[in-house]
Amino acid sequence: MKKILGFLGLAALTLSLAACGNGDAAKKADANQLKSIQDAGVIKVATSADFAPFEFHTVSNGKDKIVGADVDLANEIAKDLGVKVEFMDMEFNAVLTALDQGKADVAISGISATKERKKSFDFSDNYFVPEQLVVVKKENVDKFKDLESLADKKIGAQKGSIQESVVTSQLPKAQLVALAKVPNLIVEVKQGSIDALVLESAVAKAYVAQNPDLAIASAPLKSSDDESYAIAMKKDSKELKAKINAVIKKLQDENKISEFVEKNSALAESQAKK
Known part of the structure; x- marks a missing residue:
């Protein structure tokens, strides 16, 4: 009986250590998220492209393309990181789920950084205040x-x-x-x-x-303020968050985000008239 109990205790300890190891690995993965994105050469962005002028579909030279102010913002972030962008189009209520499941690196889709959402995700600084x-x-x-x-x-x-x-x-x-x-x-x-x-x-x-x-x-x-738009990331994305915030600040200082919204509003309107 003692041997059995001893074995069970050892097994429990092994499982406990494995769980701790997995937790440490998860934290390490989060800490290295920026490096992982740069090593892969692509940042995966979850979005819901039915929200003109922030993200919407347009046809150019017979090809469907996702455009919008958020798309321009994502492209600027990718440029700063030295990577390409891969947009993942889905229903809005699935965007944060995709991020949580690791299918996307960030979520950019007119997302408001509410107190409830901040419990589960990191958010960048606000980049747009909607009415x-x-x-x-x-x-x-x-x-x-x-x-x-x-x-x-x-x-x-x-x-x-x-x-x-x-x-x-x-x-x-x-x-x-x-x-x-x-x-x-x-x-x-x-x-x-x-x-x-x-x-x-x-x-x-x-x-x-x-x-x-x-x-x-x-x-x-x-x-x-809870309604202001921000970029969602996994928890503990400190390095990635710092990089993204630096890009947002630069664009805001240059009034670029307002320009993105105005440009894409005009694009959406002209597309509607075709």
């Missing part, structure tokens, strides 16, 4: 001039986005309708299946430009 707007059918724009007029209405938001919490916190009497893709929500508004849709200002304006039967309502929504 939240309400998109409705043009024929109904005069009906929604204040938040009270949206009470008891069906309000859309992208699943997993900060706009979900905007609806639940600022329009508590409304019925939230959350879908994975913004274009699907746009269709719902146009068909009258939902009464309104909450979107970030540049995104809202881009979709309204593409759809003349839509308009931006004057019902005012408040913005907060």
Whole structure:
């Protein structure tokens, strides 16, 4: 019996040491993430390319391409690291999951660095402060001039986005309708299946430009620091985070990020007119 107990104790100790070893290896992998990206020569970016002007699809010379302000930002980061970019397009509510599972190195997709998300991920400094707007059918724009007029209405938001919490916190009497893709929500508004849709200002304006039967309502929504966009990384990505923050600061000092947003807003609008 003592031999059996001794063996079980040894086995438990071995498993415990192995677990510790795996934990140490994971920490080491995180510490060497920047080096791993540079050694691979590519940074894998998880995104959801249905969020013009930040990330969206366009066709150039017969080829589908992901473009946008976030794409320009990712390209600047890659240039600074001396690597190429590989964009991984998926539904927005899967973007952080892909990062958590190690399928992506970073997530850049108009992501708000909320307190809850910061428990699981590292975030860069904020690079864009969005304004939240309400998109409705043009024929109904005069009906929604204040938040009270949206009470008891069906309000859309992208699943997993900060706009979900905007609806639940600022329009508590409304019925939230959350879908994975913004274009699907746009269709719902146009068909009258939902009464309104909450979107970030540049995104809202881009979709309204593409759809003349839509308009931006004057019902005012408040913005907060929690809604500002930042780049998500795995926990303990200190070296990578420092590099990314340096690029963001440089671009902000040169007013480049605002230029990226304006340029891609114009691109999305011109694409809609074709």
